[in-house]
Every structure is written in structure tokens, then in C-alpha cells.
Amino acid sequence: MERIQIAENLSFSRIIHGLWRLEDWKYSSKETLELIEYCLNEGITTFDHADIYGSYLCEERFGEALSLKPSLRDKIELVTKCGIVLPSKQRPQHTSHYYNTSYEHILLSAHNSLKALKTDYIDLLLIHRPDPFMNPEEVAEAFSTLHREGKVRHFGVSNFKNHQFRMLESYLDFPLVTNQLELSPSNLENFLDGTLNLCQEKRIPPMAWSPLGGGSIFTEQDEKSLRLHATLKKVGEELGIAEIDKVIYSWLLAHPARIMPIVGSGKKERIHNAVDALNYSISTEQWFEILQSSMGHEVP
Amino acid sequence: MERIQIAENLSFSRIIHGLWRLEDWKYSSKETLELIEYCLNEGITTFDHADIYGSYLCEERFGEALSLKPSLRDKIELVTKCGIVLPSKQRPQHTSHYYNTSYEHILLSAHNSLKALKTDYIDLLLIHRPDPFMNPEEVAEAFSTLHREGKVRHFGVSNFKNHQFRMLESYLDFPLVTNQLELSPSNLENFLDGTLNLCQEKRIPPMAWSPLGGGSIFTEQDEKSLRLHATLKKVGEELGIAEIDKVIYSWLLAHPARIMPIVGSGKKERIHNAVDALNYSISTEQWFEILQSSMGHEVP
Amino acid sequence: MERIQIAENLSFSRIIHGLWRLEDWKYSSKETLELIEYCLNEGITTFDHADIYGSYLCEERFGEALSLKPSLRDKIELVTKCGIVLPSKQRPQHTSHYYNTSYEHILLSAHNSLKALKTDYIDLLLIHRPDPFMNPEEVAEAFSTLHREGKVRHFGVSNFKNHQFRMLESYLDFPLVTNQLELSPSNLENFLDGTLNLCQEKRIPPMAWSPLGGGSIFTEQDEKSLRLHATLKKVGEELGIAEIDKVIYSWLLAHPARIMPIVGSGKKERIHNAVDALNYSISTEQWFEILQSSMGHEVP
Numbered sequence: 001m002e003r004i005q006i007a008e009n010l011s012f013s014r015i016i017h018g019l020w021r022l023e024d025w026k027y028s029s030k031e032t033l034e035l036i037e038y039c040l041n042e043g044i045t046t047f048d049h050a051d052i053y054g055s056y057l058c059e060e061r062f063g064e065a066l067s068l069k070p071s072l073r074d075k076i077e078l079v080t081k082c083g084i085v086l087p088s089k090q091r092p093q094h095t096s097h098y099y100n101t102s103y104e105h106i107l108l109s110a111h112n113s114l115k116a117l118k119t120d121y122i123d124l125l126l127i128h129r130p131d132p133f134m135n136p137e138e139v140a141e142a143f144s145t146l147h148r149e150g151k152v153r154h155f156g157v158s159n160f161k162n163h164q165f166r167m168l169e170s171y172l173d174f175p176l177v178t179n180q181l182e183l184s185p186s187n188l189e190n191f192l193d194g195t196l197n198l199c200q201e202k203r204i205p206p207m208a209w210s211p212l213g214g215g216s217i218f219t220e221q222d223e224k225s226l227r228l229h230a231t232l233k234k235v236g237e238e239l240g241i242a243e244i245d246k247v248i249y250s251w252l253l254a255h256p257a258r259i260m261p262i263v264g265s266g267k268k269e270r271i272h273n274a275v276d277a278l279n280y281s282i283s284t285e286q287w288f289e290i291l292q293s294s295m296g297h298e299v300p
Numbered sequence: 301m302e303r304i305q306i307a308e309n310l311s312f313s314r315i316i317h318g319l320w321r322l323e324d325w326k327y328s329s330k331e332t333l334e335l336i337e338y339c340l341n342e343g344i345t346t347f348d349h350a351d352i353y354g355s356y357l358c359e360e361r362f363g364e365a366l367s368l369k370p371s372l373r374d375k376i377e378l379v380t381k382c383g384i385v386l387p388s389k390q391r392p393q394h395t396s397h398y399y400n401t402s403y404e405h406i407l408l409s410a411h412n413s414l415k416a417l418k419t420d421y422i423d424l425l426l427i428h429r430p431d432p433f434m435n436p437e438e439v440a441e442a443f444s445t446l447h448r449e450g451k452v453r454h455f456g457v458s459n460f461k462n463h464q465f466r467m468l469e470s471y472l473d474f475p476l477v478t479n480q481l482e483l484s485p486s487n488l489e490n491f492l493d494g495t496l497n498l499c500q501e502k503r504i505p506p507m508a509w510s511p512l513g514g515g516s517i518f519t520e521q522d523e524k525s526l527r528l529h530a531t532l533k534k535v536g537e538e539l540g541i542a543e544i545d546k547v548i549y550s551w552l553l554a555h556p557a558r559i560m561p562i563v564g565s566g567k568k569e570r571i572h573n574a575v576d577a578l579n580y581s582i583s584t585e586q587w588f589e590i591l592q593s594s595m596g597h598e599v600p
Numbered sequence: 601m602e603r604i605q606i607a608e609n610l611s612f613s614r615i616i617h618g619l620w621r622l623e624d625w626k627y628s629s630k631e632t633l634e635l636i637e638y639c640l641n642e643g644i645t646t647f648d649h650a651d652i653y654g655s656y657l658c659e660e661r662f663g664e665a666l667s668l669k670p671s672l673r674d675k676i677e678l679v680t681k682c683g684i685v686l687p688s689k690q691r692p693q694h695t696s697h698y699y700n701t702s703y704e705h706i707l708l709s710a711h712n713s714l715k716a717l718k719t720d721y722i723d724l725l726l727i728h729r730p731d732p733f734m735n736p737e738e739v740a741e742a743f744s745t746l747h748r749e750g751k752v753r754h755f756g757v758s759n760f761k762n763h764q765f766r767m768l769e770s771y772l773d774f775p776l777v778t779n780q781l782e783l784s785p786s787n788l789e790n791f792l793d794g795t796l797n798l799c800q801e802k803r804i805p806p807m808a809w810s811p812l813g814g815g816s817i818f819t820e821q822d823e824k825s826l827r828l829h830a831t832l833k834k835v836g837e838e839l840g841i842a843e844i845d846k847v848i849y850s851w852l853l854a855h856p857a858r859i860m861p862i863v864g865s866g867k868k869e870r871i872h873n874a875v876d877a878l879n880y881s882i883s884t885e886q887w888f889e890i891l892q893s894s895m896g897h898e899v900p
Contacts, residue, residue: 085885097898098888129900132791133887135856136800159900162463163762163794167801191432194463200436201467256435285385287433288398298397300429300459462763491732494763500736501767556735585685587733588698598697600729600759 001043002278004205004258006177007154010123012046012077014253015274016207018264019047022061023054025266032065038268040075042275048180048207048262049117050081050128051109056090059116067118078117079207081128081158081180082109099131106142110151125152126180130164136171143172156180158209162198181206183259185228185251185294186213196257205258212245224296231293235286241277245270249277251290301343302578304505304558306477307454310423312346312377314553315574316507318564319347322361323354325566332365338568340375342575348480348507348562349417350381350428351409356390359416367418378417379507381428381458381480382409399431406442410452425452426480430464436471444473456480458509462498481506483559485528485551485594486513496557505558512548524596531593535586541577545570549577551590601643602878604805604858606777607754610723612646612677614853615874616807618864619647622661623654625866632665638868640675642875648780648807648862649717650681650728651709656690659716667718678717679807681728681758681780682709699731706742710751725752726780730764736771743772756780758809762798781806783859785828785851785894786813796857805858812848824896831893835886841877845870849877851890 002014017039027035036047049059059080066072083101087094110125125146127139146152155172157165158180169176179199181190183206190196190206199206212218217229229244236247252259263274292298302314317339327335336347349359359380366372383401387394410425425446427439446452455472457465458480469476479499481490483506490496490506499506512518517529529544536547552559563574592598602614617639627635636647649659659680666672683701687694710725725746727739746752755772757765758780769776779799781790783806790796790806799806812818817829829844836847852859863874892898 096885096889098885098892099899100884102884132788132796132891133855133884137856161794163797163801167797170801194461196432197463197467201463201470255433256437284400284402284433285396285398289396291432292398299399488732494761496732497763497767501763501770555733556737584700584702584733585696585698589696591732592698599699 001275004260006124006205010077010154010177012205012260013044014260014278015042015044015249016046016048016079016260016262017044017271018209018262019049019058019062020053020264021266022058027061027266029061029064029068032061033068035266036065036072036076039271040072042271044263044271044275045075046077046079046260048079049113050084051113052081052084052086052088052128055086055088059113063116063118073119077123078119079124079126080113080117080122081126082106082113083128083131099129099133101127101131101134101139103138103142103145106139107145110146114151121150122152124154124156124177126156126158126178127160127168128158130157130160134168136168139168140171140173147174156204158207160195162194165198175202176204178204179206180209180262182210183208183252184211184213185232185248185290186216186225188291188294191291200257205260208252208259208261209264211252211261211263212248217244217248224294227296228290228293231290235282235290238286239280239282241280243273246273246277246280247282247290249274250280250282251287253277254282254287301575304560306424306505310377310454310477312505312560313344314560314578315342315344315549316346316348316379316560316562317344317571318509318562319349319358319362320353320564321566322358327361327566329361329364329368332361333368335566336365336372336376339571340372342571344563344571344575345375346377346379346560348379349413350384351413352381352384352386352388352428355386355388359413363416363418373419377423378419379424379426380413380417380422381426382406382413383428383431399429399433401427401431401434401439403438403442403445406439407445410446414451421450422452424454424456424477426456426458426478427460427468428458430457430460434468436468439468440471440473447474456504460495462494465498475502476504478504479506480509480562482510483508483552484511484513485532485548485590486516486525488591488594491591500557505560508552508559508561511552511561511563512545517544517548524594527596528590528593531590535582535589538586539580539582541580543573546573546577546580547582547590549574550580550582551587553577554582554587601875604860606724606805610677610754610777612805612860613644614860614878615642615644615849616646616648616679616860616862617644617871618809618862619649619658619662620653620864621866622658627661627866629661629664629668632661633668635866636665636672636676639871640672642871644863644871644875645675646677646679646860648679649713650684651713652681652684652686652688652728655686655688659713663716663718673719677723678719679724679726680713680717680722681726682706682713683728683731699729699733701727701731701734701739703738703742703745706739707745710746714751721750722752724754724756724777726756726758726778727760727768728758730757730760734768736768739768740771740773747774756804760795762794765798775802776804778804779806780809780862782810783808783852784811784813785832785848785890786816786825788891788894791891800857805860808852808859808861809864811852811861811863812845817844817848824894827896828890828893831890835882835890838886839880839882841880843873846873846877846880847882847890849874850880850882851887853877854882854887
């Protein structure tokens, strides 16, 4: 599979697997290991986590599977996130939902992730959400400490708008290597408000969360969902693609920003559809047909 | 007439003539030549085109007139645009409306413009609209090729917001020399959202399209149009100007960003009004009176 | 009291006193002097003015008080503003409300302020509002002249959005040292739209005007005001603070951007509450509780 160079010494598979619903799938460690190995066979080597996924349990489930075959660690890249505090049975000390990007919290969260994932290092650690109370000097110090100790190789952000990105980066000794963004035909915000443009300006490939738009295209009956579903179906027919999700991945993969879609499914067929989308080449005209179907009007 | 230095080796007349409705005027080549010569006599040497104007016919009409007196070519500056694809009898291969800023499309479009305008070079080529599917590396390569081959002297954009401008420029070997924007008392968007500020920050003079606001001030009966019309009339009386359009041009010309209004009229009187506006000096207080009349409220 | 380094040779008291309602208080010069001395005893040495406050009278009232004890001048820092034109009995030549940031107006306004304040120098002069008609070259020249003549030590802006800030600064020989912004739990705009982020990126401490949100939290009965009042009360109880205004100041002071709240009250108790807020330390969780109470929803 195509690989994307994230930094001098780190590359990701173009398609990334996302584990945010792992806890919902009720997989045994053996089944999770099978899922990981299926991904590897498909060429997917990059796995996306966050401390809070599954109420702080998904990293642990993944780590248990990984410990069944520790040799896999060097064949994969692990991404995780920190900075959100959620009430949870697993974190009885958390009494409300807020953000914490203090030095102490980032270090504690990274250490928890390392332990849960049963690994010595995280390939990429992201600040999960832009924090209006962020002390960028503390974030910079936390990143430096984790990097110096060999615990985290690279750092990035998620859901940052341009002003937040530029501000944080101005305090760091090294560039942020990605911005993980909601990017899908259903949600054009980051395509249109300059967030994706900054990724291109900074030459950093974005990761796309919720690339299928949370499934609304498949289930909702509102005008926009129906219109977009029909357009995706039509374009799929032109390309010889029967599956709507594959058309959506093709649409994201065609964009010159080198978007890396995160497939958040536990089903092999769904994962395969994302990988297979790499074999199709959507035209500029088709790309705009889908864009305009989502916008509900033509470009000016 | 005052001239604006666009680049080291290129200057524009402060007032620019726009040909986007040339095809509507049903002028013979001789009549178009007369219009061009009228402009030159008034001091207007810069002419604004786009490939798509008049459904891809305006450039050709202008070129036919120019071929009646080829010696005029070196006395004028030609601006044109590319990047929009429109269905048209003249382009049967176009089946829908979208943007295309690929290397191939930019080169094809520029070559078509050169042929239609019957000229060896374009003084300034603009990307017509910000393209959410833009590959900035391809745009940069296309610009470099056209520049190296002597076909286009300078490059700019139109309707770009700041994030799109900064992103594209970061890929180019030379600065963008203008941003052609909708700027008028009726449409303050680019005055207020930072787009004009970036022109000032970059020291590039903007071109103003639709400076009269598409004529709504003259014809519409809505509250804003009536209010603005009354204010323009009042300020005109104070300045000794009878024509509303002349007051509007004075308002644009007074702004320190060195706005170059594009007059899109085929009528000599209208063109003359724009040129004559250079003889009037609107005060700061009057400038704000018109601004606030458009906003419908005072500044804070 | 904690001091904030504004520039190499200038520091402000963390809490600033604001004189915009001085004229309303109907204080005698002696009473105003007492107020100034009360502030100094509390550690407040920085006083915020604008030419237009009290319809151009507040600076004069302050200057009269200062002239009763001229030795105070070197113990305080004076901030004032220019750029707004207001009709006023004190300025009969002003016939309407607009902005003027021309070279002549800035110099005239600064000279008027020096005379009214009965001082030889202003520590910090701000452009009061972003001026859509601003000629940045004239502002730069005015700043240079005032600086060269020793009349103004440092320059900044107020209410500027990022594009206006970057544009103006690109014309100056020295950095802008602050952006005075509306910042309060009631008004989160500058916390969320990137304006505060730019202060952090530029390493400049913002001044906060209307830190109590114009008092709406105390008097209004709308849902947001009631909700915010209840949350501030609750957090106050947790911290052992009985006064809502003190909780608000603590919230602002806790932010890592080094916000300097401007206390606009003539009442000693109110001023003391702001100063005393420096003794309390709001937690990250409490900070978000207040933020979310203002937003009316949780962070994502």
C-alpha cells in the first residue's frame, strides 16, 4: 500500500485503522489480534487511538491483543491522543468533562497510554482538541520531555483551527506533523474554512476522522443525505464501484492534500473497501459533482 | 492617468476596463477597436478578461478588434483568468460546471487565451476562483512553464481568501501580484473579513470587480439600496458630483490599499465617469458616511 | 503586586485601573487623587484612558488630580487611545462619528492627551478600533514621530482581529506591545476566534476591557446570565470567595495569556476585589465549568 512520509523517520500507511469503537465490538484478545493481522495483510500498519476511547478501555484491549504477539509492535505505528478529561469508571478521580493540556496531565496520559498499549513508545501523540485554556509553554515542555525520554517519537494535533495551530507550533522546537480532522463529503467545514489549506501550506498530511460522515449518508432521510447518497451512487456506477463507502474513500484519497482516512470498522469487508478505494481514480469533474451535491448548490 | 506599479516591469492604469459583457454589446470589430482607442485616450491601458467571459467568446472578439491595429498591443496590458470550467457551445467537451486548476488545464486555457486574443503574451494571468481541489504544486509548475516560455509575464488570483492566498503563494517561486476582489459600497465583505488587509500586508494592489455592486444601488428598492443611494447622492452633492457611479469610484479610489476599479461598461460616458472620479477627493468623514450607510449601523 | 513586562523598559501592574467612567463619578480633583493613591496603595500603578472617554473630559479630570501631586507621575503608567472621532461639546469641529487614523489625527490626539493629562509622555498609546480606512504607512509614521519626540514610549492596539494586527505590524519598525480586548466570562468571542491565540503567539499580554461583562451577570434575568451567575457563585463557594466579581477576575487571571484586567470602578471595595483575586487559584476544572456555563453546552 502507498505510504505517506510523516517525518524523516516515520511513515504511515495511506489507510489507517481507527480503534475508537473497539470496546463496543466485544472482541476477545485473539479476535482483536486477528483484526490487527488482517489490517497488516491489507497493508494497513497505522492504528489510531485516544486515551478516552471506550471510556479509557480501547488502548488496553488493543495492548492485550498486541501482547499475544509482541513481534508485531515493530511492524505497526501507534497513534494516540490526550487532553480531554472524561468522567469514567476507569478514572474515578474525574468528576466532570473538560480539557487538560497541563504538563502533568500530558505526561500522565502518555504514561497511561504506554502502559495500556503495552509498548515502550508511541509513534505519534496528538492533542485531541484545541484547549482555550492551553498553556503552550507547558505543552512544549511536556512534548520535549516525552521525546527526550524516547516515549513519544512525534507530535501533532487534532481538530485545531489555523490560529490554534500556528500559536502552539510557535512554542515548539519541532514542527507538528499532522492535524487529525473531520473530513468527509458530508462535512466540508475543514475543506472550506482554511484548515485543510494550512495543512497544505505546512506540507503536513492530515488524518481524516469520520470519513464516512458518521454514517448519516447511509441511514438518514433528510434532503442532503438523500441527494449525496444518489450522487455517490451515480459516480460509483461511472467508476464501476458498487459500494458507497468505497466511493467516499476515493473522493478523499483523490485530494492533493494527501488525506489519510481512518477506517473505524471492525468488519473486514469495510476495511477492505477502504483499501480497495486506492485502486480507483475519481475525476476532477466527479470530485466536484460530489462536493456540489453536499453543498446543495454549484460553485460560483 | 495615475499608474500603479504591479511588478518591477509592469504597471497598470489606475482605472481598468473590463470586457466581461463585450459579447452582449454586439459590437463589430471596428466598434470594439473604437472602444479600446477611447479607453487609451482616457488613459486606460489595462483590459480585464477571463477565458469564460461571454461563454468563451469575449477574448476572441477583443482579439479580432486588436488585429485591426496590431500596433496597439504594446500600448496595453492584458489580464485574463483561468480555472473555471463551464458548459458552452464553444467547449462541447465540457459537460458540467466545476473548477480545474491542473497543470494541463491551466496551460490549455492560457494557450486558448493567447490564440483568441491574437497576442504572443498575457501580462497577467489569474486563477479565477479558489479551488478546494487545487494541487498547488501543479499550479506552480504551470505558472513556471508559462513564465519560462514567455507566454505569461505575471500571475495572480481572484476571489481568494487569506488562507488560500498564503497556501498557494507558499508553493510559488515568485509572489502573486494581485487579488481581484469584489469591492464596492454595496459589498463590504472583503473590506471587513481581512481579505483587503492581506493585500495591504503583502503590498499588492487589488483589482475591484463589480465596483458598482452589480447595479443594485441604481435599480433595487430594498432598504439598503435606497439608503445607500441617498447617501451617495448627498456626498456627491457635497463634492460637486452629479453622478452616483462617480461617487462610488471616488470612494474606492480613496482607500489606501490602491484599489484599481474595473469598469465593465461599453458606454463612453460611464467609462469617463470612472476616469473623472480621479479628480475628486472624498474625505474620511464622507468615506465612513458611505460605509455606515451600507452597514446600516454606526461603527462601534 | 505581580507586574507584567510589557516591553524591555516598561512593566504594568497585573491589575489596571480604567477611567472611562471617571466623568460620571462627579469626583473633585481631590477625590480623584485619593482614588489614584488608593490604587497605588493596592499595587495598581497602570491607568487606562482614551481621548474620547467622558466625551473627551476624563483625561482632563485625571490630569487635574495628578497636578495636585506631580511627583506621582513617575510612579504610574499612563495608557491612552486614539482613532475614534465623536461629536462632542468639547470638539465642536466633529460633526459625526467615524474613525480617523491619519498621521495628523494621531498626532493631534496624542498632543491633546498629553495636555489634558498634564504630562510629558504617554507610556502606551493604542489605536482604539481597527479602522477599515486605515493607511498603515501613516500610522507607522505617526508612531515614529511620537516615539522620536519622546512623547509616547510604546504603541499597541485595541479590538484588533488577527488580520488587522498582522497587517499594521508589518508596517511598523517596532512590535505592537498589546491588544486591549473585551474578555470576560460573558463574552468569549476573543477566547474562541483566535484573537487571544495571536496574543500568545506574539508573546504579548492582552489588556481586558469590560472584564465583568458590563455587569449583565449581576443584573440581567436572561437564561445565560442566571446560569453564569449560579456557576460563578458555586465556584466562589468552593474557593471561599463570596464576591462574584472576584471569581470573574480569578477566572481571567488564571488564563496563561497573562490577561491584565481593567477595573473600571470608582469604588474602593470593587477595586480591592480585583486585587484580592490574585490570591486565589482557580482550577482547570473550575475554569471550564465557568466557560461551559457561558457557552451553554459542554466542550466537544
